[in-house]
Amino acid sequence: MPRTNLFMGTVRCCAVIYGIVWAVTFFSTAGWERALMASLVLLHAIFIIGDFSLVLRWKLKPIMDNPTIEDREHLIAVNTLLMFLFYFGGLRKDDLRKEYEQEVRFLKEASFLIETARGYSPDLADRIIRNVRKRDLALAQSAINDELRKRTRTATVEQSILKRAEELDCASSVLPLIQRGQHDEALQRLSRAQSLLQDAESLGIREHVTPLVTQGAFDKAQGRINQARRAKEREELLSGLTRRIELARPEHRPKLERLLKEVTRVEYTSRAYRKARYELDKALEQSEGRPN
Numbered sequence: 630m631p632r633t634n635l636f637m638g639t640v641r642c643c644a645v646i647y648g649i650v651w652a653v654t655f656f657s658t659a660g661w662e663r664a665l666m667a668s669l670v671l672l673h674a675i676f677i678i679g680d681f682s683l684v685l686r687w688k689l690k691p692i693m694d695n696p697t698i699e700d701r702e703h704l705i706a707v708n709t710l711l712m713f714l715f716y717f718g719g720l721r722k723d724d725l726r727k728e729y730e731q732e733v734r735f736l737k738e739a740s741f742l743i744e745t746a747r748g749y750s751p752d753l754a755d756r757i758i759r760n761v762r763k764r765d766l767a768l769a770q771s772a773i774n775d776e777l778r779k780r781t782r783t784a785t786v787e788q789s790i791l792k793r794a795e796e797l798d799c800a801s802s803v804l805p806l807i808q809r810g811q812h813d814e815a816l817q818r819l820s821r822a823q824s825l826l827q828d829a830e831s832l833g834i835r836e837h838v839t840p841l842v843t844q845g846a847f848d849k850a851q852g853r854i855n856q857a858r859r860a861k862e863r864e865e866l867l868s869g870l871t872r873r874i875e876l877a878r879p880e881h882r883p884k885l886e887r888l889l890k891e892v893t894r895v896e897y898t899s900r901a902y903r904k905a906r907y908e909l910d911k912a913l914e915q916s917e918g919r920p921n
Contacts, residue, residue, distance in 0.1 A: 797822045802845030832857045881916035
């Protein structure tokens, strides 16, 4: 067999194998690429059957009987060209498949980001959608991550405030502030509630003040504490005056006891109280022998 026929046969065999491979993968393509593949497969099939004719010359001339040098060159050139077409067509097919897969991933991520954006504020949602339209998914995701971190910090602060409010029995009055995002106001209310409960504890009236704090009636609770504080001061004062009267001279006790009753009868903060108290202090000093 001549060397030229051997070379041509080898080229044709390789072309046949390559054509079979692409014919199998043809059915995995779609659109204009499938039409291109179909035309190339058909054209290749025509040229690899070299026993019938040379299509480029549009005549029926068996090339295996007495092929000319020109016929062989044409056949080799055509088969080589078709092999290159199939090769670069395969590369383009791979590129298109990668582009298709990338576009599918982009659409999935974009759809997820847009659905997520609907759960946020209108301003943030518009910003996310604008970034998606610009195909900048990283910036859109970054905006969502920032919002998630912000919400996480807010949730941590709210849980801390609510836990402290439950410890102080005033969660019902603080919860509306937390829901409105007024965290500073909620902390101020907790500080005042804690101060009121501490004062009530020191005065022994916590059980009376706690319901008022729970209801958020801080002014009433403060009034109850002030009243209890004045009563305690009055009680301590009267107890001290009583001990001083007991130590006074017997002849002065009737007058001192009468003045003490006058002091206990009038209002603690009134002008009459101050006058009665002045008279009692003056009588006690005289009873104790102090100079006026």
